Amino acid sequence: MKHQIPNIAGRRVIILTGPHVGQEGICLGKADDGLRWMICPDDSNDIIPMVFDQDFGILVTLDN
Numbered sequence: 001m002k003h004q005i006p007n008i009a010g011r012r013v014i015i016l017t018g019p020h021v022g023q024e025g026i027c028l029g030k031a032d033d034g035l036r037w038m039i040c041p042d043d044s045n046d047i048i049p050m051v052f053d054q055d056f057g058i059l060v061t062l063d064n
Contacts, residue, residue: 005052012059013039020044024059 009029015021020041028038028047036049039056050056 008037008052008058012061013056014059015039015041015050015056017050017055018048020046020048025056027056 007029008027011027013025013027015023015025020043023041023043025039025041028040030036031038031049033049036051037056039048039050040046041048
């Protein structure tokens with residue numbers, strides 16, 4: 001059974017794969033394919049489609 005992920009647009013994330021691994025970013029919203037999320041790393045103007053819990057995770061801090 002597939003789990004529904006709540007809307008995480010605007011949430012801080014940690015990137016787990018690719019050239020920006022280990023960096024923080026912001027989730028911009030769902031990609032057009034409905035399967036991935038658009039992530040913008042803090043140190044870049046790139047917008048990268050990524051899979052939640054495989055390519056990135058939600059960053060949990062004391063602020064949220």
